[in-house]
Amino acid sequence: MAALRVFVLGATGYIGSTFLDLFLKKEDAARRYTFRALVRSQEKADKDIRPQGIEPVLGTLNDVALIEDEAANADIVINFADADHLTSVQAILRGLSRRPRREGGRRRPILIHTSGTGVLLDRALGQFASDTIYYDNDVAQLNTLEVSQPHRVVDIEIISPALVGVIDTYIVAPPTIWGFGTGRGNTNSIQIPLQIATSLKHGQAMQIGKGLNIWSKVHVIDLAHFYISLLERTIQEPQDENEAYPLGYPLPKNEDAYYFVQEGNDFAYGDVAKEIAKAFQRIGINDSGSVNGTSPEEEEAYWPKGAGGLLGGNSRSRAVKAKEILGWEPKYTDFAGYIDEEIHRQKDLLDGKKPR
Numbered sequence: 001m002a003a004l005r006v007f008v009l010g011a012t013g014y015i016g017s018t019f020l021d022l023f024l025k026k027e028d029a030a031r032r033y034t035f036r037a038l039v040r041s042q043e044k045a046d047k048d049i050r051p052q053g054i055e056p057v058l059g060t061l062n063d064v065a066l067i068e069d070e071a072a073n074a075d076i077v078i079n080f081a082d083a084d085h086l087t088s089v090q091a092i093l094r095g096l097s098r099r100p101r102r103e104g105g106r107r108r109p110i111l112i113h114t115s116g117t118g119v120l121l122d123r124a125l126g127q128f129a130s131d132t133i134y135y136d137n138d139v140a141q142l143n144t145l146e147v148s149q150p151h152r153v154v155d156i157e158i159i160s161p162a163l164v165g166v167i168d169t170y171i172v173a174p175p176t177i178w179g180f181g182t183g184r185g186n187t188n189s190i191q192i193p194l195q196i197a198t199s200l201k202h203g204q205a206m207q208i209g210k211g212l213n214i215w216s217k218v219h220v221i222d223l224a225h226f227y228i229s230l231l232e233r234t235i236q237e238p239q240d241e242n243e244a245y246p247l248g249y250p251l252p253k254n255e256d257a258y259y260f261v262q263e264g265n266d267f268a269y270g271d272v273a274k275e276i277a278k279a280f281q282r283i284g285i286n287d288s289g290s291v292n293g294t295s296p297e298e299e300e301a302y303w304p305k306g307a308g309g310l311l312g313g314n315s316r317s318r319a320v321k322a323k324e325i326l327g328w329e330p331k332y333t334d335f336a337g338y339i340d341e342e343i344h345r346q347k348d349l350l351d352g353k354k355p356r
Contacts, residue, residue: 211270
């Protein structure tokens with residue numbers, strides 16, 4: 001069988017670069033797949049993409065004609081880029097929809113798109129914990145999500161019934177991602193580092209409101225291994241009704257496209273603030289051990305734009321399909337240790353030292 005052609009967007013990002021680093025270390029990956037990746041600059045292409053045996057495609061998410069043509073020539077598109085960039089996703093879908101059949105290639109192309117459980121967010125602003133939990137195998141529950149939710153406009157395009165039988169679509173929606181990436185690009189997450197950076201800036205542990213809001217979480221390496229499992233399983237899906245399903249039933253996709261990727265216990269962002277306060281005491285930044293919870297009126301003065309919704313809302317998910325269908329088993333558990341390590345990393349950067 002000819003190698004499957006994969007087009008990747010977001011290849012130098014936190015998730016994408018970690019996935020590529022781990023996947024390309026598989027001894028048969030280069031034989032079974034060829035990769036092309038969208039990259040914004042020649043410098044990144046030469047430094048981060050070519051050394052991995054990936055063919056760079058120079059462009060941005062706004063180059064929709066380029067993206068459409070690349071998708072049309074791919075068997076599989078994996079999108080790790082901006083989850084809210086609608087026009088690039090529409091270009092991917094147009095390209096995959098007009099993809100020509102080729103000898104040895106898949107008869108039906110695949111899209112694996114990265115969304116996020118920001119799609120589940122409420123507007124708690126740290127004031128309350130929610131007991132609402134979303135399950136990725138409950139299509140009826142997920143269909144109640146409003147189009148105004150983060151990422152939802154893009155997700156709706158991908159789960160459109162019009163794509164059934166044309167493109168196999170899958171949406172991976174990670175929660176708060178923690179840990180350090182292993183790839184050649186960005187190795188740092190967003191949410192926990194943002195809370196730590198804001199706390200360091202003000203010399204005190206910070207939280208949104210009372211910090212009662214709850215999120216689910218996953219380590220970036222566990223998440224990357226899920227993408228690997230999903231990719232390897234999608235290519236086993238039969239292409240016509242006469243072929244047997246490996247599991248005895250279809251892999252959920254299209255209108256049932258969401259896959260949550262969550263491990264262990266959920267956490268409150270107020271608990272992260274407490275860990276920051278304890279670390280600040282240990283390293284002499286602030287001896288009080290106190291936490292400053294900001295009101296909506298104070299948010300602009302203390303936090304970057306949008307932090308109140310991101311770090312102050314509830315977003316609880318359960319990875320039923322990942323665990324029960326794909327057999328995904330997360331292994332990383334030392335969340336508190338990561339928080340402490342990230343505090344020291346950021347403090348070293350502020351002090352002009354090489355991060356430990």
